[in-house]
Amino acid sequence: MIFSPIFINIISIIIIMKEFSNKVAVITGAASGIGRSIAEKFLQEGMKIVLADIELDALSQASDELKEISPNVLTVLTDVSKIGAVKALAQKTIDHFGAVHILCNNAGVGFANKSSTTVWENSLSEWKWIFGVNLWGVIHGIHVFIPIMLKQNYQCYVINTASMAGLLTPTIGTGIYSITKHALIALSEALKLELKRIDAKINVLALCPGxxxxxxxxxDxxxxxxxxxxTTTNPELxxxxxxxxxxxxxGISPKEVAEVLFHALKGEKFYIPTDHHRYLRRGVKNRMESILQDLQK
Ligand SMILES: NC(=O)c1ccc[n+]([C@@H]2O[C@H](COP(=O)([O-])OP(=O)(O)OC[C@H]3O[C@@H](n4cnc5c(N)ncnc54)[C@H](O)[C@@H]3O)[C@@H](O)[C@H]2O)c1
Structure with missing residues (x-):
């Protein structure tokens, strides 16, 4: 019997939906944007959700709205740059839902450089803030949650929201942000490799929105x-x-990002681009080619 591609597509969507129903997902930076949309999509697919964010009012509002889809929502006020807060997040998740299957290290800040366009003039507080959330936040997430996932021994997922900025050569004015996202790509690659070596049932994905x-x-x-x-008075900045x-x-809507991510959960990809602009692909190609050129010299 020959099945049409549409039929196969529908069957695979049903399989994904069944597989993720009732799974517990912790999402950082869940009160707004991409995190908020991932939470909504996961809830619609029958998952239980932990919303973690630093912004109290936005978190309460997101929680109220999302509870209209399903009551399986826990909110935990969390500053991911603080290890104690991330440990408390894990404890509250386990106390409430009994397990964790998906961790979305999504909280991030950026494009907010107020001090300068250059990495040498950027204030140290700029570096500390952006690194604290974008990189240390993810380090805290994996430090706390991976041991729990390994102990559970269920199929789990860690999704790090990096960026196309982590794959491209940095542009003027986005230095610190790009550096954190490049580090996040390397961190995700290291994590994937090390988990594979011990045959852990944990998939790692690097979400790379444009x-x-x-x-x-x-x-800010x-x-x-x-x-x-x-605030800066630098007109160029x-x-x-x-x-x-x-x-x-x-840009695309955060809902589109969440759709791409959900379907990527069962796919083979590790780097998950969410928009397919030719200039983004060309940027990655140019970067890789210039590295190869220097290696061949
Ligand atoms: N929007 C884009 O174009 C784009 C592109 C590539 C990557 N990203 C990445 O997507 C992720 C989500 O960002 P977004 O675009 O949805 O922006 P957003 O500002 O709408 O959402 C970010 C969320 O992170 C939260 N947050 C900030 N600091 C935090 C902290 N210390 N602890 C916990 N939560 C904190 C914010 O309160 C907010 O709810 C970020 O990692 C960002 O770098 C965004």
Missing amino acids: FAFTKLTES RNRPKELNHG EQMMKAYQQSIEN
């Missing part, structure tokens, strides 16, 4: 006071930030 229309350019709203340093804001506004 531009998505979220509140990322308003990241969550900058801790002690890492604040006033202001111009650049306007251009990034425009790109974000022209």
Whole structure:
């Protein structure tokens, strides 16, 4: 018997839905943008959700809205840059749902450089803040949750929200952000390799959105006071930030990102791009080619 591709597609979607129903997913940065949309998609697919975020009001609002889809929502106010907060997040997840199957290390800040366009002039508080959330937040996530997942011995997933910025040569003004995302790609690659070596039932995915229309350019709203340093008067930087804001506004919706991610869970891919603009592919190709050229010299 020959089955049509549409029939096969429908069957594979039903299999994915069955497999993920009732699974417990912890999502950081879940009060807004991509994290909020992932939470919504996972709930619609029958999962139980832990929403973790630093922004209390947005977290409560997201929780109220998402509970209209399903009551299986737990909210935990969490600053991922603090190891104690991430340990508490894991404990509350286990106390409430008894297990964790999916960890989305998604919380992130960026495109908010207020101090300078250069990496040598950027204030140290800028470095500390962006590294604290984008990189240390993920380090804390894997440090706390991987041992729990290994002990459970169920099929689990760790999804790190990196970015196309982690695959491309950095652009002017986005240095610190890009550096954290490149580090996140390397961290995800190391994690995948090490888990494979011990035959762990944990899949690792590096989510690499291009531009998505979220509140990322308003990241400053969550900058801790002690890492604040006033606003810039640098016109070049202001111009650049306007251009990034425009790109974000022209980006895909966070719901589309969540759709791509959900379908990638059962696929073979490790790097998960969410938009297929030719210029992004060309950027990665140019980067790789210039590395190869130097290696051949
Ligand atoms: N929007 C894009 O174009 C784009 C592109 C590539 C990658 N990303 C990545 O997607 C992820 C989500 O960002 P977004 O675009 O949805 O932006 P967003 O600002 O809408 O959402 C980010 C969330 O992270 C939370 N957060 C910030 N600091 C935190 C902390 N210390 N602890 C816990 N939560 C914290 C915020 O409160 C917010 O709810 C980030 O990692 C970002 O780098 C976004």
